Amino acid sequence: MKQFYFHKFEDRKPYAAIPDNKYRTLLFQFTGIITITLGFAYLYWRWRYSLNPDALWFALPLVLAESLSFFSTVMIVINFWSNKDAKKAPPVHYLSEIEDLDGRKERPVKIDVFIATYNEDVELVRQSIQDAKNMKYPFTDVSIKIYVLDDGRRDGRDATKENMKIVAEEEGVEYKIREHNEGYKAGNLKNALEHTKGDLFVILDADTRVFPDFLINTTGYFRKEKVAWVQTPQWFYDTTEAQKLSTIINAKLKIENKYLSRFVNVVFGKVKLNEDIFGNDPRLFYDAILRKRNFYNAAFCCGAGSIHRREATMSLAIKDFADSLKKLETDLISKNIKSNEILDQKNILLLKQEIIPFKFHASEDIYTSIMLHADKEHKWESIQHADVECKMLSTQDLDSWIKQHQRYAAGSLDIAFKDNPIFIKGLSLGQKICYFNTIWSYFAPLWILVFLLSPIVFFFTLSLPVKTYSFDFLKYFLPFQLMNTITLTLGGWGISTKRGDQYYISSFWYMLMALFSVLKGKEVKFNVTPKGKHFAKNTQHILPHIIIISLTVLGIIYNSVLVLKGYHPCVSGFFTNFFWCIFNIISLSIMIRAAQWKPLETD
């Protein structure tokens, strides 16, 4: 059996979902209301009384950035407002348990499992196939078919490529390919749906390894006929382990002297670094953000690890098909075309037009979710399942991480500019807010950039964005910040947000680039995330971080000299900005550490 780097993590156990607690929810709502009220009071004071009239060029961008950031806080409070986990139910057996038979003959349900692959190592896919085969189900007459959907066409025609078809045959599962890559992953799934008949289908990526109870724990939700899909948390079981600082020093400096090595161990042995260095752990997203959207029926599909009702997915495709026919007819009528010709054109379209179940888009999962939620006729529901039912691989180098997150950002922003959920009819207010919240979060680099540059501007111009860092500033700012921290802690109770917070700040540059590329109208491409370690040259990615940190440090040195010599015009401003900078530097430095990270030879 081929050895992979992640084999040493096989024993890792997934986290247990945070138990729901109605008193914690009430406390969150109480503190959330206080935070929003204090935030309004603070911003009222900032706009009305605090702006420095002598430096409006500096004061206005900062207060605007603070206001936009506060808007994010309001959105987060709304997102976290309440929890409504769906009621679990036993696995389904017969078709009549999940949909009306409408005169059809009763039969056991059919379940398809799709494993989408493109260029991943065939032995890695083999492990996903084997785990899918190991899924248990209490009813032997329920057909569970596994399909490998290979968009890389590795069926032996190209001798330079590994042979995926042979692996599928060896494992006794179906193998499906198509002769083009139109629609990326969405197109691959569409091709599979055209050739399969399952009432329910599971979507897995090449590296998604399901646990034996996946189907037992998820199919029961489909007893409710409105449920279109169930998403389970994506758990990355290969995130980097914490390393002792002493081990890092010994390895990097190649210390061989045992006394020196022992001394380093005594001094630095307690300090641990580099745990989940790439900030890949998505627990906050799945266990808090997406799970709490169950309350608004706004949990969206994230692709791998989800199970879908075929009827729902196909209904969307048929609706789109009918809409395009209707649009064509309306266009032709408006052009005064004869009815015979309209009929001909409609027939041509009928023959030509394909039925597309998943939106052909780089963010096909969220886009399709929006459209299903907006279906007024069916009123489809989605469920974010709380427990982890599968494990996956995370990006193992900064270059891959950036590409993956830029695709998420650009995909979501592209939807915002082309088909903004705020204006889509059929979505409820809560759903609109939740989808908008996802999109809004990708605008964050705009205000993060202002927050990163403001101390530098102060250090080198000695201009203040506020009239003064006075008692009034403290009395409005501190209670708001304190309550904000308490509220967010309650919202993500039991989940560490340290790395997530750092990456929220330090990924500003790549998110900004994604925003600009969408604004320039560039097509969002579907980049397949590499599964494995690819230590590309990462230095280019951290240049903006190095520049900002260097300018900040220079500013601190320059201002320290001024303070020590007694020439500084605003000492309180210096200290306020100094502490602000420490936070900025810690946040930005995580990306620099991630760029330098490689497993130690001792690992």
Next chain:
Amino acid sequence: MSPQIGKYNFLLKPLFFIFSLLFASWLVLKIEKLRPSDFGKERYLFENEPVPSVAKYDEQYLKNLFLEYKFGIINSRQLDEKLEFFLKPGNKPAVMKN
């Protein structure tokens, strides 16, 4: 809980939100009225620095002016203008009028 009270359960949530809003508003009003003197002996932590004498201001102003010139924030023409303004009887920089 008796069925008589139970039938008013639907009021609990709205009452809770109204209470939360009222409490938050009361908190804002309290914060607005806060003064450094409310902190008793620790008020010095929040009070603005004591206003220095006029002579001290003069010295500091000149120091800052030369420092700005030294570091290129103002040029020689601006320095000249500001010095002229400073030295003219009756003309004092804004900071000294506080």
